[in-house]
Every structure is written in C-alpha cells, then in structure tokens.
Amino acid sequence: MNTWTDIRAAFRDITGDTGATIFSAATVARWANLALGDLCEAARYIDDQYVVSASAGVGTYAISSGGYGVTRVEYDGNVLFPITRNGLRSHARDWSTRTGLPRFYYLTELSQTPDYLYVGLYEIPSSNLANGIRIWYQAYPTAVSDASPSSEIEVPDWAVGAVLFYMLREAYTSDTQTLQDFSKADMYGIMYEDTKSRLVGRSRAALPKNWEYGQPGRPSLNVLNRLPDRIPAP
Amino acid sequence: MSQVVTGVTQKLQDLMPDQIGTNRRWSTTALERYIMLADRAVRERTENLESYQVITLLADTIEYALDSEFIDVFAVEFAADGSTYDYYLKPATLDDLDEISLSWRDDGGTRPDYYCLVGAPGTPTSTILIHRKMTSVDAQTIRVWGHRVGATTTTVPDDVQRAAHVPYVMAMLKAGEDPREAAMWYGRFINGCEEVSRRTVSRYAAGFMNVDVGY
16 A cells, blocks of 8 residues: 555545546646655655765765755764854855865755755865765655556655645645535645644654663663653664 | 454445445445555554564674564664574664764674664665674574554454544545545544554553662
C-alpha cells in the first residue's frame, strides 16, 4: 500500500475517474509530487549526506540535488560552525576572499541561488581537502513517476495516506463540471493536514531520549515508562 | 481477534450491505487498500504493534538501512554472538557523537555503544548509524526495536477494528459522497484511537521504580 501503483489506483477509484478522462496521468502525478514536497518541507523527514571535493581557492559548493536545509558540514573529523553572511560581513572585511583553514560554513541566500543549496566555507580552503567536505542536509523526496510505479513512495509507510488525501483535495477543488465540491475538498484537506501534523511531530522527535551525554545515572532501570521524551535526529 | 483485512471487511459489509464486491460500489481490492491505509494510521496513533529488525554488523561499516515498516525506534540491542542480546545501545545525535569523539566516523571497536537515526523511521531511505563501528566481525548483530505497521494478515482485536479501523475507512469512502458524514466518521476514528492507545500507555508515566532513590 505504499507504492505509486496503489495510491494512483485508490485515487482513480474514489474519484471514479478510472479512464483518466477528467485528470490526466501527468496531473495526478504532479499532485502526488506536490504532496510529497509539502510533507517533506514541513516535516523534514529525509536526512541525507553529500560528499563533494573541495579544492584550494574554491569557497562555495552546491548540493546538486537540492534540499530544504543544511544541518551540518564537516571534513576530516572537523565540524564547521554555522554562521551567516551578515555575521561574516561584520566580522571580517575580506571574508569573501580570505583563505586558510575552513572553520565556519554559511548558506548562500535564496535571492542569490534560488535553485540549489550552496554552502560557503570561511575561510576558503588554502589547499585541497583530501577527503572533500561532507554536507548533511534535508533532502527532497524522490518524485513518483508512472515509469516506475512499483517503487515505494518516499514517505514513511504509515503516512502514505497523506499523499492520497492531498491528491483528492486537489481533485475536488479543481474546476471540473462533474467533481468540483469544496466541502469534499475540505474534508480530504482536513485528513491531509491531520496526517501531516502527525508526521511533523514524529520526524522532529525521532530519537528516544532516555540518555543524555554527560549526565550520570542514565539509562535508568525505569522499565515501566515506555513513552520517553524524544529528541530530534540526527 | 481476526486478521485485519478480513475482519474489517466483514464489519464494513455489515455497515454497507450489498455495496462491497464484484460489480458493486466498492470492490474488495479497493477496500483492501483503504483498510491497509487505515491500519497504518491506527498503528501510528496507537503504537500497538512492536517488532524488530535484526541487522548483521559488517566490518568497518557505520551505517545500515532500516525497514520502512517502522513508525519509531525505541531500543537497539547488541549481541556479540548474534543471539544473546545483553547490551543496549544508547541513542545519540550527531552533536552528541561530536562530544564523545571527534573521530567518531573512524572509530572502531568490538562493540557499538551509541546509535543515531538518519531520517525519520519508516522513510524508505532511513538508516541507523552506529558508533563505534566494528573493527572485525564474526556473528555480531544489533536488534532494532520499534513500533511498526502491520501486514494484511496481522491480527487485530475486533473491538479495535470497530473503534478505529472501520471509522477511518468509512471517512475515506464517504468524504467523496457526504463530507458531513465523513467528518463524523473521522471524529470517531480519532476518539477510537484515543481509547485504544490508553490501553498501551503506562498509567505510571513517571514510573515508580527508580534505583537511584533506594529501590
């Protein structure tokens, strides 16, 4: 029940548009991908890492697949501190050209690079970094496609219904002679938002927090409490 | 207690006589899809199915794929011989690992102490990351415990099906016909999940046994 084949069939079945006479295959897939994008941007449920070669004199690096945000930048066991470009501007007049050993990373602004995530290093590496830099980021989900309908949709299994609800909301919102009905669209919208809110909660607090670094006495032998506090991952 | 698809289908047939089956409003194939969607939603809200994934550790490997059936992960155990699980790994974030060792990615040993989740559990690409990775291996495994979604043949108590699964499927089916009725069913689904989850949540949220204070 977590493949595009299943969700697409459920959509056709509920709308009665089994022959794709109202909504084309491309439209339906587009709605599914909009749903995935909306869910993932809200819940940031995909963490990924990307290793890119870092050369002497090169200060910015793109995550070619794009993503929603960078959570961590490291190289050879060194974790870089996050900083903003404004912070750098006030810190060092020559920040955009200074070379040395990178200690900070910053993100280029949306106005500058709207399509991709670019990570800037400060200082700019003065020599090649042997193992490149590793960028941890919150990735886009893989798009559904009629060319590979049996692939699992990239959303947690239990939340796959949200994709269907989003598609149905769009279907009943669309200006069609036969289907348009805002109250029905609203109902599916409520079900979508409800599932999305569950996903946001689970994604933002994925790790059981029964232990904290540096605190003695953890974990305890308190076996009765099976609902510990949670902490974000990673 | 009955299998989720057969049990819920039976109950839906009682609610919607003559509407389910070949050449009727809802085909059994379609209904099975909705029931499994319902089962996923119910499992997530009620956390009533525990299960585990055994992962055989590899030498010099820090990251392992997780099953997409997970809803969450609440414990990770280690067995040096692959069967005697006598050690718990502790959850940690990457920042925690930084505090433990700046070379955590390269550290090796004979037993991992910490685990970190990469991506929300249940996402097809989610992984578990361990520290320290095994320098060499023979049969070491970790066992990842979590709440999971079920299969079509997983059994569910009949009253749970009535309280949670049936209202969810009815909400799905009726939203395209009568949204007011669907809203009523969805409300029942949320209430039903509340009832069911109260059975599994400890009433002693803070616990009463604490070795630190004398037990």
